[in-house]
Amino acid sequence: MSVYTVDGLHVRIDGELVVEDVGFAVGAGECVALAGASGSGKSQSCLAPFGLSPGIPAGSARLGKTELIGADPATLRQIRGKDVGFVFQHPLTALTPHLTIGAQLSEAWRQGGAPPPSRSDMIAALDRVGLDEPENRLDQFPHRLSGGQRQRALIGMAIAHRPKLLIADEPVSALDASLRAEIMALLDTLRREDGLALLLVSHDLAAIGRHADRLVMLRGGRVEESGPAARHLAAPTSAYGRELVAATPRLTDPPPDLAETGAPLLLAENVHVSFPRPGWRRGRIEAVSGASLTVHEGEALALVGGSGSGKSTLARAIARLGPLDRGQVCWREETLPERKRMLPRYRRLIQPVFQDPAASLDPQWQVSDIIAEPLRHLRPGLGKGDRAELVGATLQEVDLPAEFADRLPRALSGGQSQRVAIARALVSEPEMLVLDEATSALDVLVAGRVLDLLERLRQKRNLALLFITHDLAVARRLCHRIAVMEAGEIVEEGPAQRIIATPAHRATQKLVTASGV
CATH class of the missing domain: 3.40.50.300 (P-loop containing nucleotide triphosphate hydrolases)
Structure with missing residues (x-):
C-alpha cells in the first residue's frame, strides 16, 4: 500500500x-x-x-x-x-x-x-x-x-x-x-x-x-x-x-587528455596552522601540520580529503587569505610576504573562487561592479573606461552575455553566479586560481559546464588551479595531480590516475571506495 x-x-x-x-x-x-x-x-x-x-x-x-x-x-x-x-x-x-x-x-x-x-x-x-x-x-x-x-x-x-x-x-x-x-x-x-x-x-x-x-x-x-x-x-x-x-563524473570514465605543465610556480613548505581551542579550554588546535606541496605553471592540482581534514585552511594559508603559524610559501622562488603585507602585485597573482556563489557576491551590487571591484585595488592605474572594457571582455570569456553586467545577483542562477565569481577572479589577470569546492553546490549539468570552462581557461591562460574538493571523480576529470589530506597532513600525493587506481594510504582508499561504489 x-x-x-x-x-x-x-x-x-x-x-x-x-x-x-x-x-x-x-x-x-x-x-x-x-x-x-x-x-x-x-x-x-x-x-x-x-x-x-x-x-x-x-x-x-x-x-x-x-x-x-x-x-x-x-x-x-x-x-x-x-x-x-x-x-x-x-x-x-x-x-x-x-x-x-x-x-x-x-x-x-x-x-x-x-x-x-x-x-x-x-x-x-x-x-x-x-x-x-x-x-x-x-x-x-x-x-x-x-x-x-x-x-x-x-x-x-x-x-x-x-x-x-x-x-x-x-x-x-x-x-x-x-x-x-x-x-x-x-x-x-x-x-x-x-x-x-x-x-x-x-x-x-x-x-x-x-x-x-x-x-x-x-x-x-x-x-x-x-x-x-x-x-x-x-x-x-x-x-x-x-x-x-x-x-555525471565517474572514476571509471576514460582519463582526460591534459596538456603538459610548466615550471614550478608555487612552493609551500612545512606549513603549520593552528587555532585557539573554543570555550574555556586553553591551548590550540593544529589544523594543518607540516604540509608541503608544489603547483606548476598551467597545472591543476586537486586537494582532496574528508570534512575537517584541513584542505581549505591550507589553501587559505597558501593564498595569504588565512593565518599561517610557520612555514614558507614561495612564488617563482621568491618568498611571499605574510598576509598583512601582501602588496597588490603579489595579491593579484593568486585569486580565490568560493563554494557558494550566491553568498560570495554582494547582493546589492550589479555584476559589473562585482567583477570590477578587484581592479580598484589590484590595478588602480586603470581608468573607468578601461575597467568597463575589461569587465565586458571577462564576461565574454566566461560565456555570459554583455547585458548581464547590469543584473543583480538575485537575477542569476547558481551556475551564472559561479561564472560571475570566476570572472571576478580572472579580471585582474592572475596566474593561479584557488577554487574551494567551486562546483559542489551546483547540479551535475551546471557543474560539468563550469568544469569545462575551467579547463578551457586553464589552457587559454596557462592558469594554475588549486582545486579543493571532496569528490575524487571531479578531481580526476580536471586535475593532473591529487594531494590527499587527513588530520591536517598531506598523506599521499601523485598523478591523478595513479592515486585513484592504486591508492596507498587508508584515507585515499576510503575516499576511492566511497566514490566508486
Whole structure:
C-alpha cells in the first residue's frame, strides 16, 4: 500500500507554473528519488504540498487517505509534526543555533503529541543514527558539530516522532564522499527496520542508482521519465536523461587528455596552522601540520580529503587569505610576504573562487561592479573606461552575455553566479586560481559546464588551479595531480590516475571506495 501518493500536481509561484502534472507514489520501506537539474521542480514538488514553500499547489497529494492539497495550515502543521519528517541540504542552517541538540531533539520528539523524552531516550535516539558520543552531543550547540554530525543529529530529529514518510532534500550534497555513503547507508537502515517511506531529492545520480528503488526525472517542472532507478540510469529513455547521466563524473570514465605543465610556480613548505581551542579550554588546535606541496605553471592540482581534514585552511594559508603559524610559501622562488603585507602585485597573482556563489557576491551590487571591484585595488592605474572594457571582455570569456553586467545577483542562477565569481577572479589577470569546492553546490549539468570552462581557461591562460574538493571523480576529470589530506597532513600525493587506481594510504582508499561504489 502506498504511504504517499501524488497525482497531477501543479505548483504556481507568483502566478508562474513551476510544476506541471507531476505524479508518483512512495510505498512503505521504499525510496523514490526525484532527480533533475536546478530549477526542474524537485524541491517544489516535495515541499509545496506540505505548506513549506511559497508555491501554491493544485491537484492531489495524499498521505495515506488524507488529502493535503487544500488542507488548512493547522492541519498541515499537525501532519508535519506527526507523520512526516524532513531532512534538508544544509544542516547548520536547518538547526537553531542558540539551542542545544538535546533541546531541539526534545522539541521534535514532542511534535507528534508524545510526552517529553527522558535523557536516556534521547541518547538512544542519537546513538541509533550513529552520532558518536551521544550523551555529550545533547549538551552541545550545532556549531560545535561537524557537517556529518549535524546531519546525523538532524536525521535523529526528523525520525524522533516515528514518521511514516521521510522527505530528504539533497541531504548529502554538502558532505564528503565518505560521509555521503555513511548517511545514505543510515537512511537505508531506517527504511529496512522501520518500513519508512523515503522521498529523496538529489542531483547525485550515482547515489540514486545505489539507493533508490524508483526514479522520477524532472525537467522544467514536468516528468521527463520515470520507473525503476537502475534501469533508467543504465539506459535513459530521453535525451535529457542521457545528458544527465553523461554529465555525471565517474572514476571509471576514460582519463582526460591534459596538456603538459610548466615550471614550478608555487612552493609551500612545512606549513603549520593552528587555532585557539573554543570555550574555556586553553591551548590550540593544529589544523594543518607540516604540509608541503608544489603547483606548476598551467597545472591543476586537486586537494582532496574528508570534512575537517584541513584542505581549505591550507589553501587559505597558501593564498595569504588565512593565518599561517610557520612555514614558507614561495612564488617563482621568491618568498611571499605574510598576509598583512601582501602588496597588490603579489595579491593579484593568486585569486580565490568560493563554494557558494550566491553568498560570495554582494547582493546589492550589479555584476559589473562585482567583477570590477578587484581592479580598484589590484590595478588602480586603470581608468573607468578601461575597467568597463575589461569587465565586458571577462564576461565574454566566461560565456555570459554583455547585458548581464547590469543584473543583480538575485537575477542569476547558481551556475551564472559561479561564472560571475570566476570572472571576478580572472579580471585582474592572475596566474593561479584557488577554487574551494567551486562546483559542489551546483547540479551535475551546471557543474560539468563550469568544469569545462575551467579547463578551457586553464589552457587559454596557462592558469594554475588549486582545486579543493571532496569528490575524487571531479578531481580526476580536471586535475593532473591529487594531494590527499587527513588530520591536517598531506598523506599521499601523485598523478591523478595513479592515486585513484592504486591508492596507498587508508584515507585515499576510503575516499576511492566511497566514490566508486
